[in-house]
Amino acid sequence: MSLLLIALNAADAQAGAGFAQSFGSEFDVLVLTKGDVPAIGARQVFSVDQADLAPADAMATMVQGQLGNYTTIAAVSAMWSKDLLARVAGLVDAPMVTDVIAIPAPGQYLRPIVAGSLLATVEVDGAPVFLTIRPAGFAKPEERANGSTSSLGAPSNGVTVRTNKSASQGGRPDLTQAKVVVSGGRPLGDAATFERLIGGLADKLGGAAGATRAAVDSGIASNELQVGQTGKIVAPDLYIAAGISGSTQHMAGMKDSKIIVAINTDGDAAIFQIADYGLVMDLFEALPAIQSALD
Amino acid sequence: MKVLVPVKRVIDPYAKVKANAEGTGIDTTGVKFEINPFDEIAVEEAVRQKEKNPAITITVVSVGPEAAEEQLRKALAIGADEAVLIQTDDELDSRAVAHELAAFAQELQPNLILMGKQATDNDANQAGQRLAAKLGWPQATFACAVEFAGDNLTVRRETDEGEETLSLPLPAVVTTDLRLNEPRYIALPGIIKARSKPLTKRPRLTDAKPLVRTVKVEQPAPRQAGVRVNSVAELMTALRDRGAL
Numbered sequence: 001m002s003l004l005l006i007a008l009n010a011a012d013a014q015a016g017a018g019f020a021q022s023f024g025s026e027f028d029v030l031v032l033t034k035g036d037v038p039a040i041g042a043r044q045v046f047s048v049d050q051a052d053l054a055p056a057d058a059m060a061t062m063v064q065g066q067l068g069n070y071t072t073i074a075a076v077s078a079m080w081s082k083d084l085l086a087r088v089a090g091l092v093d094a095p096m097v098t099d100v101i102a103i104p105a106p107g108q109y110l111r112p113i114v115a116g117s118l119l120a121t122v123e124v125d126g127a128p129v130f131l132t133i134r135p136a137g138f139a140k141p142e143e144r145a146n147g148s149t150s151s152l153g154a155p156s157n158g159v160t161v162r163t164n165k166s167a168s169q170g171g172r173p174d175l176t177q178a179k180v181v182v183s184g185g186r187p188l189g190d191a192a193t194f195e196r197l198i199g200g201l202a203d204k205l206g207g208a209a210g211a212t213r214a215a216v217d218s219g220i221a222s223n224e225l226q227v228g229q230t231g232k233i234v235a236p237d238l239y240i241a242a243g244i245s246g247s248t249q250h251m252a253g254m255k256d257s258k259i260i261v262a263i264n265t266d267g268d269a270a271i272f273q274i275a276d277y278g279l280v281m282d283l284f285e286a287l288p289a290i291q292s293a294l295d
Numbered sequence: 296m297k298v299l300v301p302v303k304r305v306i307d308p309y310a311k312v313k314a315n316a317e318g319t320g321i322d323t324t325g326v327k328f329e330i331n332p333f334d335e336i337a338v339e340e341a342v343r344q345k346e347k348n349p350a351i352t353i354t355v356v357s358v359g360p361e362a363a364e365e366q367l368r369k370a371l372a373i374g375a376d377e378a379v380l381i382q383t384d385d386e387l388d389s390r391a392v393a394h395e396l397a398a399f400a401q402e403l404q405p406n407l408i409l410m411g412k413q414a415t416d417n418d419a420n421q422a423g424q425r426l427a428a429k430l431g432w433p434q435a436t437f438a439c440a441v442e443f444a445g446d447n448l449t450v451r452r453e454t455d456e457g458e459e460t461l462s463l464p465l466p467a468v469v470t471t472d473l474r475l476n477e478p479r480y481i482a483l484p485g486i487i488k489a490r491s492k493p494l495t496k497r498p499r500l501t502d503a504k505p506l507v508r509t510v511k512v513e514q515p516a517p518r519q520a521g522v523r524v525n526s527v528a529e530l531m532t533a534l535r536d537r538g539a540l
Contacts, residue, residue, distance in 0.1 A: 057433045083436045086421040090428025095506035121511040160433045167456035276521035289527040
């Protein structure tokens, strides 16, 4: 039994480290872009010499060549990992389980289905087993020295060409890895207000800004900020939901947060059913007051 | 130009679901079924492309029970030209479905396969990528804009950090994200009218077995509601006491 953890970069390797250390065997890590690799206790570190992740066809062919005899190939759940790992699993016709939150017994995987309304335990046939995992369900990693490091050349070109790339997170920590997430819904009204109240508080707390699908759909927040079943799955230490009623869709993306604060004028909003601290108040009053209390 | 759109029959994504009494699956009694919303976006996109280029023919295919005819009829009503039901009551996983779709694609030889990024029942997000791998075609997942450019396809897709644009040679597999479009509303008469369009039923094309089997389905433990605070000051004190700030 052996594990290959595939990580996009250093932060992603760190995010997957708790899972890898608790897996119950030695593990190697394949980091797909160049940069420092954190001390996570990998037996061997493979680092790919490229600044940006190549498109899935080129990457999948490369990763296929690195599968060796590993029995489990895992990465933290993200859009890039679902894109890539499912293609590699297809290339080698092996089983894959997405969004694993726990391993209740060897060979069994627990995962949410139907937007987190239910939990399914699945078993797999065949090897290797490909997994995308959600780190919140696994132990926190310890700092441990890595073994040897080898550098791998950039992948050969595939037929897909990237012609443009844009990122718009503006210096805030990655939403899925931030310790604090401040999220807003449609009541924020417009993009400037969202940025001032949600972004402003996120910055005060050193956290990331998140949004509901409704806020994204109405142009208040950009799409990569969407938290929910169809957006990002987050589990920070502190999640502040302002002007969010708590659709199943949204709650599927944040209900594993350690502490949830809900601020909403509607005291009957569903979000209060899962909040540790509920404040029935207008967010336009509450958020500036919280910001000043932090000064 | 042929576009193939696979569609899945799924439990109503807005219904409240619970586990069945045996704890082995979803309780489907009295629940409606719908076309997987992401697949519906794929059908809509194919139809919009056809509206720009009438030379496109759209085939929709579903791998599933006889009742999936209902979802195929809806896809025909949106504007697909023909439908194929690969009829089976077998429990399939993404791998087995990808095998069926690959066999069908090899027969049909489409230029493009457009499908949902995931089905809202099991949320696996695998079938499109597996299908692309099996066919040896390039893929663009999480698409938010699709444009034909000669023998290539330009796809704007969502990424973890923002967006990127890919250029892919055809044939290719594209999986759709929410922002790609908003499917048109189809009234009942439209669905009835679509009854004259061809719908073929056939048995499975492969004997691919699922490699992932569900052994238990359960309700997650509900998160306990906490306390109400009456002011920002009270909230800040509570968060500080908890070590959250």
